[in-house]
Structure formats: structure tokens, C-alpha cells
Amino acid sequence: MHIIKGTPISPGIAIGKAIVKNTLQSEIHLEQNKNPNDEKQRFHEARLEAIEQIKGIYEQMLQTKGEEEAEIFMAHITMLEDVELIEGVESTIDELSCNAEWALHHIAKNFIAIFEAMDVEYMKERAMDIRDISSRVQRILSSDETHNIFELKEPAIIVAQDLTPSDTAQMDPNLVIGIINEDGGPTSHAAIIARMMGVPLIVYSNITSLVSSGQMIAFDGSTGDINLHPTKEFIEEYREKQLKLIEKKEQLEKLKGTKTITTDGFKVELAGNIGMPKDVKAVLEQDGEAVGLFRTEFLYMSRNDFPDEEEQFLAYKEVVEKMQGHPVVIRTLDIGGDKELDYLEIPKEMNPFLGCRAIRLCLSKPALWKVQIRALLRASVFGELRIMLPMITVMEELIAAKEIIEEAKEELRNEKITFNENVSVGMMMETPAAAVMADVFAKEVDFFSIGTNDLVQYTIAVDRMNTQVAHLYSPYHPAVLRLIKKIVDSAHEAGIWAGMCGEAAADKKLIPLWIGIGLDELSMSPPSLLETREQIQGLSKKEAEKLVDEVLSLKTAKMIEERLQ
Ligand code: PEP
Ligand code: MG
Numbered sequence: 001m002h003i004i005k006g007t008p009i010s011p012g013i014a015i016g017k018a019i020v021k022n023t024l025q026s027e028i029h030l031e032q033n034k035n036p037n038d039e040k041q042r043f044h045e046a047r048l049e050a051i052e053q054i055k056g057i058y059e060q061m062l063q064t065k066g067e068e069e070a071e072i073f074m075a076h077i078t079m080l081e082d083v084e085l086i087e088g089v090e091s092t093i094d095e096l097s098c099n100a101e102w103a104l105h106h107i108a109k110n111f112i113a114i115f116e117a118m119d120v121e122y123m124k125e126r127a128m129d130i131r132d133i134s135s136r137v138q139r140i141l142s143s144d145e146t147h148n149i150f151e152l153k154e155p156a157i158i159v160a161q162d163l164t165p166s167d168t169a170q171m172d173p174n175l176v177i178g179i180i181n182e183d184g185g186p187t188s189h190a191a192i193i194a195r196m197m198g199v200p201l202i203v204y205s206n207i208t209s210l211v212s213s214g215q216m217i218a219f220d221g222s223t224g225d226i227n228l229h230p231t232k233e234f235i236e237e238y239r240e241k242q243l244k245l246i247e248k249k250e251q252l253e254k255l256k257g258t259k260t261i262t263t264d265g266f267k268v269e270l271a272g273n274i275g276m277p278k279d280v281k282a283v284l285e286q287d288g289e290a291v292g293l294f295r296t297e298f299l300y301m302s303r304n305d306f307p308d309e310e311e312q313f314l315a316y317k318e319v320v321e322k323m324q325g326h327p328v329v330i331r332t333l334d335i336g337g338d339k340e341l342d343y344l345e346i347p348k349e350m351n352p353f354l355g356c357r358a359i360r361l362c363l364s365k366p367a368l369w370k371v372q373i374r375a376l377l378r379a380s381v382f383g384e385l386r387i388m389l390p391m392i393t394v395m396e397e398l399i400a401a402k403e404i405i406e407e408a409k410e411e412l413r414n415e416k417i418t419f420n421e422n423v424s425v426g427m428m429m430e431t432p433a434a435a436v437m438a439d440v441f442a443k444e445v446d447f448f449s450i451g452t453n454d455l456v457q458y459t460i461a462v463d464r465m466n467t468q469v470a471h472l473y474s475p476y477h478p479a480v481l482r483l484i485k486k487i488v489d490s491a492h493e494a495g496i497w498a499g500m501c502g503e504a505a506a507d508k509k510l511i512p513l514w515i516g517i518g519l520d521e522l523s524m525s526p527p528s529l530l531e532t533r534e535q536i537q538g539l540s541k542k543e544a545e546k547l548v549d550e551v552l553s554l555k556t557a558k559m560i561e562e563r564l565q
Contacts, residue, residue: 002228006204007470009186010195011222013242014157014178015235020213021160028138031099039093043100046140049304050133051080057345076133085111101141108134139342152176157219159211165189165339166301169275173197178219180207180226185473187453187464187503189338193275193298195503196282198527202226203467252530256287260533262515266541270533271327271523273501277318282526287533290327292449292523293388293501294319296372297334297341305343306368312375320383327384329449329501329523331428332372334358334390338465353454353463358391363400373408380420388449392427393434398444430454430502435483442494448487449523452502456480474557475504481513481552481560488517499523509564511535513551516544 058073079085085107092103108130115127152175160167161182168179168190178200184190185203194201200221210228211217218238219226227234260270271292272283276299283291299307299315307315320328335341336357349355362369376387387405392398405425412419429435430451442448452475457464459480462473474480484500491498499521504510506524511532514522522532554560 004204004210004226004228006180006202006207006219006224006226007186007467008220008222008224009184009191009203010179010199010201012178012198012200013218013220013238013245014200015218015230015238015242016155016157016177016216018159018180018211018213018215018217019152019156020208020211021158021163028101028105029099030096030102032097034093034097034099036093036097039098039100039103040090042141043089043093043104043137046100046137047080047086049140050136051077053136053343053345054080054133056343072129076129079129079133080137101138104134104137104141157217159207159217161208163190165193166298168193168197169298170302171197171199173199178202178221180204180211180219182207183465183467184338185464185467185470187456187473192273192453192503192525195527196273196275196279196525198282198525205467252534255530255533255537258533258537260289260536262536262539262541262544264540264542266515266518268515268519268536269327269499269521270529270536271329271499271501271521272526272529273523274319274526277315277322279526280319280322283529284322286526286529288526288529290329290521290523291319291323292327292329292499292521294328294330295334296331297339300333300335300341301339303343306371309371309375309378312372313378316376316379316385317382320379320385323383325383327386329386329388329426329447329499330376331388331390332359332376333362333369336361353457353465359389359397359401360391363397363404366404370404370408373405374412377405377408377412377419377423378417380423381418385420386424386426386447388447389425389427390451391430391454392441393431395437395440395444398427398441402444426496428454428501429487429498430458432459432483435459435487438487438490439493442490442496445496447496448491448498449521450484450487450498450500450502450519452480452484452500452504455483455502456504459483474561475502475507475510476557476561476564478552478554478557478560485517485548485552488519492518497521506532508535509561512539512544512547513564515539515541516546516548 054073054076058070062070088107089103092106093100111130112127115123118124155175155177157178158176159180163179163181176199179194180202181190182205191201202219202221202224204226216230217228218230218235261267269289271290272288273293274280274283274291275295316330336355337353346356356364379385389401424446426445426447426449427441428451429448434441453464456473456475460472460477462469464473488498497520500514500519501523505522506528551560551563554563
């Protein structure tokens with residue numbers, strides 16, 4: 001048997017043909033018999049888009065760094081308009097009837113070789129510039145390739161090096177049977193989205209070198225087992241497993257319409273996490289009682305410019321209306337970390353998760369952020385919309401964010417546009433600093449929602465994306481659990497509610513603790529909702545409280561996990 005073991009990320013059985021998505025530059029292949037006019041057009045469109053992107057960076061650099069540093073980007077534009085480069089690519093396409101990627105790769109390589117051979121340092125540096133512009137155009141060209149790959153004609157398993165969150169969000173869950181990715185931990189956003197869509201996912205480094213497109217493979221997303229050459233018997237066995245999962249799902253259907261309540265009457269609000277308005281359907285289908293986290297950054301990703309106020313307003317209104325008066329917690333833009341926006345040039349950072357991310361980024365671009373706040377306020381009259389601020393770490397950020405919300409309200413009043421004057425404003429609890437200061441923050445907001453994905457990484461200093469340190473990343477760490485208890489106690493003392501919307505909210509081993517600690521709301525991927533309800537209906541709050549005392553006296557994550565097992 002050809003079974004290899006990867007890291008299980010999103011549960012479920014996948015059996016099907018693989019499609020391998022290679023994204024590295026070195027993977028550019030010569031493809032012939034292409035239509036030269038189409039390829040030249042693709043090249044020009046990508047080149048012009050690259051010029052537009054660079055103009056944006058130039059303006060930004062001009063404002064933030066000054067003329068000298070911005071100048072280099074002008075030079076990049078000149079290069080992209082260079083007749084020799086353009087004619088070189090065009091004539092290569094004509095001669096070979098080849099793909100635009102290969103023609104550009106070939107011409108850029110020649111230019112680089114010429115510049116590198118020169119004695120003058122200044123000229124040598126131009127080789128770097130050529131590399132830079134060429135990889136920008138290649139990225140643009142490959143993003144339309146990516147698009148093609150996800151416009152699948154038939155069901156397939158996607159095998160990829162570095163599937164981005166927006167790649168995953170663009171996939172059609174009816175055609176993507178499963179994903180094997182080389183990168184990312186269980187709380188990377190590509191993983192979260194896959195779980196939300198109910199698509200099985202495993203991480204296995206090097207997988208793209210072991211599998212070819214068209215190869216039949218099978219894997220189990222809950223164990224991490226990947227069979228690269230499954231036999232007929234093996235496929236039969238996996239089909240049976242699949243059937244059992246379907247049966248279990250059918251059984252859970254019976255819980256629809258019942259309450260999420262413990263045997264001794266403690267009620268929890270069971271909510272779903274979404275990334276796009278269309279995901280509400282899954283929340284409703286799984287009988288979610290609320291939307292506990294709408295990650296609005298996905299509205300901004302997978303496109304080429306910012307969604308305007310009207311577009312955002314319609315998206316938020318749609319979700320709020322579909323939830324028919326049930327709460328909808330909408331988190332303001334959380335870009336940065338592993339979520340990038342191609343059209344928002346954020347300077348490369350050494351530690352993007354510790355950098356200009358989420359509320360920090362938004363407060364540095366208040367005009368842009370206010371567009372979102374205005375859209376949220378306008379949608380607030382259509383149901384129970386709540387605004388949530390991501391990654392608040394220090395009080396100044398909360399004050400500044402609330403000031404902008406007040407400004408937006410004032411603008412709307414002046415424009416005679418209605419909104420809910422009492423709209424709830426809450427904050428994510430995802431940094432240790434915020435957790436330690438929870439009693440202080442609790443007096444300033446209407447609710448807390450604990451983002452364990454980040455709270456874990458920041459508390460134990462383990463990058464949630466880094467597979468090298470993935471063994472250290474644990475929501476069972478006593479430091480994390482103590483912080484969570486402190487957050488919930490502080491919320492209750494101040495008379496506000498506290499929920500949880502990180503992946504740990506649906507962790508079967510931890511749910512008894514969340515009940516014992518007294519979380520008011522749990523928000524998770526829709527496929528986990530009914531299973532969680534079933535579990536909660538079998539728990540006693542009193543017993544769970546005893547468990548919390550016992551667990552919080554244990555010293556290590558391992559001891560805690562074993563006890564909860
Ligand atoms: C979290 O950090 O737990 C969270 C819900 O936010 P995100 O995963 O989008 O960072
Ligand atoms: Mg987070």
C-alpha cells in the first residue's frame with residue numbers, strides 16, 4: 001500500500017483524480033500550439049495591470065518614503081513599457097506559438113543574463129528589477145491560471161504548494177472533493193475556509209512532487225492518511241467510511257429545531273462563521289442560531305479593487321436579512337498575516353502576524369475603513385447587526401476605532417440616512433494584552449468574541465502558519481485556558497456577553513470546558529454546528545464547572561489534553 005501520513009486539517013473522505021497546481025516560477029512550462037493573438041493579448045493585459053499596480057505603489061511610496069525611494073517604481077514602469085521587452089515577448093510567442101508565461105520567462109532570462117554580465121554595479125542591479133517586474137507579470141498571468149484551475153469541469157482533488165485563502169474561497173465545493181496543500185497549519189485561513197465549506201484537507205510537504213494531475217488518489221481528512229495508488233478494495237473501504245459519515249449527518253438532522261442547552265438548563269447560542277454572504281445558506285441549513293463571525297476580508301479578496309460602500313452595504317444587508325432578526329456579528333476588515341490584498345500594497349514585513357494587520361492597518365487608512373463602517377451602519381437597520389473589531393490590543397486602538405464609528409454616524413445623520421443608533425460594538429479577544437486587560441476593555445464594549453486561532457499563537461509565541469512549530473501550537477495550553485477564563489469572567493462582571501469564534505469553539509475535547517467557563521456563544525464552521533449541539537445536550541453545566549477547576553490546576557497542555565480526552 002502507498003499510504004503516507006500528513007497532518008489532518010479538515011475532516012472527511014476524499015476519493016478522486018488529482019489536479020496539481022504548481023505556483024513556483026521554476027514551474028513555468030513551455031506550452032505550444034497556442035493561439036499567438038490570444039497569448040499576446042494575455043501578456044498585454046497582465047503587463048498593463050502590472051503597470052497599474054506599480055503606479056499605486058509609486059504613489060504610496062511617494063507619500064510615505066519620498067521621491068528618491070519611489071523613483072525605482074517609475075523605473076519599473078519604464079521597463080514594462082520598453083519596446084525591446086515587448087517585441088521580444090511578442091516575437092517569441094509568434095515564433096513558437098507558445099504561452100505568454102514561457103515567452104516572458106525566456107526574454108526576461110536573456111535580459112537578466114545581459115545585465116548581470118556587465119561590470120557596472122548600477123547595471124547589475126537592473127537585473128533585479130527585471131526579475132521583479134517579470135515575477136509581477138507572471139503572478140498576474142498565473143492568477144488567471146489559478147482561476148482556470150478552479151473552474152473545474154468535473155470533481156477533483158486539488159493538490160497545491162501554497163493555496164491562498166482567496167484561492168480556497170473561490171473554489172466550488174461541489175466540484176472540489178478534497179485538498180492536499182504543502183503549507184499551513186490547522187488555523188491557516190485556507191484551512192478554515194475548507195472546513196467552512198466541508199471540504200476535507202490534509203497538509204503534506206512535497207505532495208506536488210509525489211502526485212501528477214489525473215492520478216487517482218484517496219485520503220482521510222481526519223487521520224491524515226493519503227493513499228497515492230488506491231486499489232479497488234481500498235476505494236471500497238473508503239466508500240463505506242464515506243457512507244457512515246453520511247449516515248451520521250442524517251442522524252444529526254433530527255436535532256434541527258431543538259435547543260442548544262445542557263441537561264441542567266444552561267443555554268448557549270450556537271452560531272456559524274462565514275466568509276461571504278452566500279455562506280449564510282450553510283448556517284441556516286445547519287440550524288445555526290446566529291452568525292457569530294463574518295470575516296469581511298473575503299469580500300475584499302479575490303478581486304482587483306476595493307468594494308465600494310454600496311456594494312458592501314448590499315452584502316451586509318443580504319446576510320442580516322437572511323438571518324431574520326437573529327444576531328449577525330460582522331467583523332471589520334482583518335487584512336494582513338496570511339490574508340493579502342494584491343491591490344493594497346503593504347510593504348513586506350518580517351513578521352506579518354505581528355505587523356500592520358487588522359485594526360492597525362485600518363486605523364492607518366481611516367478614510368478607507370470609514371467606507372466599511374458606513375456600509376455596516378446603513379445595514380444595521382435591517383436586523384440584528386453587530387460590529388466587531390479585530391485584534392484590538394491596546395486601549396488607544398479601541399478609542400480611535402470608536403471615534404471613527406462616531407464620525408461615520410455623524411455623517412449619516414447629516415445625510416439623513418437611517419442606521420441603528422444603538423448598534424452593538426464589540427471586540428475580538430485575540431491578544432494576551434487584551435485578555436489580561438479584559439476587565440478594563442469590558443467597560444468599553446458591548447461584547448467580546450474570543451479568537452483562539454490568534455490568541456493561541458500570540459500567547460505561546462507560535463506562528464499559526466508554520467509547520468515547523470505546529471507541534472507547539474495548542475489550544476490546551478494552560479496559559480491560553482486561564483486567559484479565556486479571565487476574559488469570560490471579566491465580561492460577566494461587567495454585564496456583557498462573551499463568545500468564541502476561533503476554531504477551538506468546535507473542538508469536541510474543549511466544549512465541556514467552554515460550558516464550564518460559561519461562554520454565552522460558540523461560533524464555528526457550519527458543518528460542526530449540529531454535532532456540537534448534540535454534545536452540549538449531553539453535558540451538565542455543574543459537572544463542567546468541576547472539570548474547569550480540575551483542568552486549570554494542571555501544568556501542561558499535554559496533561560490537559562489527555563484529561564479532556
Ligand atoms: C481567530 O483568530 O481565532 C479568529 C477567529 O480570527 P482569524 O482566524 O480570522 O484570524
Ligand atoms: Mg484572528
